Amino acid sequence: MKILLCSKNENILKRWSTGLGSQNSVFEATSVETAYRIMKSNSIELTLLHRTMINEQQIIDMISAKKDTKVFVLSDRPRNEEGISCLRLGCVGYANSYIAHPRLNLAVQAVSSGLIWTGSSLMQHMIQTSSSRIKKTGDGETGRPAVLDKLSKREYQVAALVAEGLQNSEVAQRLDITERTVKAHLSSAYAKTSTQSRLGLARLFSTS
Incomplete structure (x- = not known):
C-alpha cells in the first residue's frame, strides 16, 4: 500500500514510518506543497496528516483534489469535537499522533478495507x-x-x-x-x- 506521511515534525514521521514497517511503500512530506507533489507523481492510497501541519480548509481542499486518496488525521491532543469535524469533512480516521505501532497498523488495515477508525473515547x-x-x-x-x-x-x-x-x-x-x-x-x-x-x-x- 502506498502511504504518504505528512508532518513538520521529523520525530513523528520517523515514529509513523517505523510503525508501518516495510510491508508498505511509505513517502514523507514536511509541507502541504510537497505532499501535493508526491500525490501527483504517485498513486497514493492513504495520507496520514499531522493536524498541526494543516488547517481545516486545507483538509477540505486535499480531500476534494485527491478523491482517490483517503485522508487520516492524527492529533497531538485529540478532542472529540475536532475528531467529529474531521470525519464530517470526509476523513477516514482520527487518532492520537502517538498511537502505538500495533494500533497504527490496525487503523491502516481498517481504513484500507473501507472502515472508519477512531479512538475509543471518540x-x-x-x-x-x-x-x-x-x-x-x-x-x-x-x-x-x-x-x-x-x-x-x-x-x-x-x-x-x-x-x-x-x-x-x-x-x-x-x-x-x-x-x-x-x-x-x-x-x-x-x-x-x-x-x-x-x-x-x-x-x-x-x-x-
Missing part, C-alpha cells in the same frame, strides 16, 4: 450522542428491528452492551466471560446485522 462519544439524539427526537422506527432477531441470546447481550458504549473489557466483566469471547460474539453480530462498527450497532439498537 467512538464512545459518538455512540452516546447518536443514542441520545435519536431518543430525544424520536427519530427512527418504533419496535425492535427484525435484523436483531438473527442474533443468539449471548450475541444480543454483547451487542446491546456495546451499543450502550461499554468497552470489550467492561462487557466481559458484566457478562462474566472473556474478552476473546466478547470479540467473537461481536464479530458474529456485525456479520448478522450487516453493521461494521460499534456506532452502527448503537444506531440499530436506538430504534429498538
Whole structure:
C-alpha cells in the first residue's frame, strides 16, 4: 500500500514510518506543497496528516483534489469535537499522533478495507450522542428491528452492551466471560446485522 506521511515534525514521521514497517511503500512530506507533489507523481492510497501541519480548509481542499486518496488525521491532543469535524469533512480516521505501532497498523488495515477508525473515547462519544439524539427526537422506527432477531441470546447481550458504549473489557466483566469471547460474539453480530462498527450497532439498537 502506498502511504504518504505528512508532518513538520521529523520525530513523528520517523515514529509513523517505523510503525508501518516495510510491508508498505511509505513517502514523507514536511509541507502541504510537497505532499501535493508526491500525490501527483504517485498513486497514493492513504495520507496520514499531522493536524498541526494543516488547517481545516486545507483538509477540505486535499480531500476534494485527491478523491482517490483517503485522508487520516492524527492529533497531538485529540478532542472529540475536532475528531467529529474531521470525519464530517470526509476523513477516514482520527487518532492520537502517538498511537502505538500495533494500533497504527490496525487503523491502516481498517481504513484500507473501507472502515472508519477512531479512538475509543471518540467512538464512545459518538455512540452516546447518536443514542441520545435519536431518543430525544424520536427519530427512527418504533419496535425492535427484525435484523436483531438473527442474533443468539449471548450475541444480543454483547451487542446491546456495546451499543450502550461499554468497552470489550467492561462487557466481559458484566457478562462474566472473556474478552476473546466478547470479540467473537461481536464479530458474529456485525456479520448478522450487516453493521461494521460499534456506532452502527448503537444506531440499530436506538430504534429498538
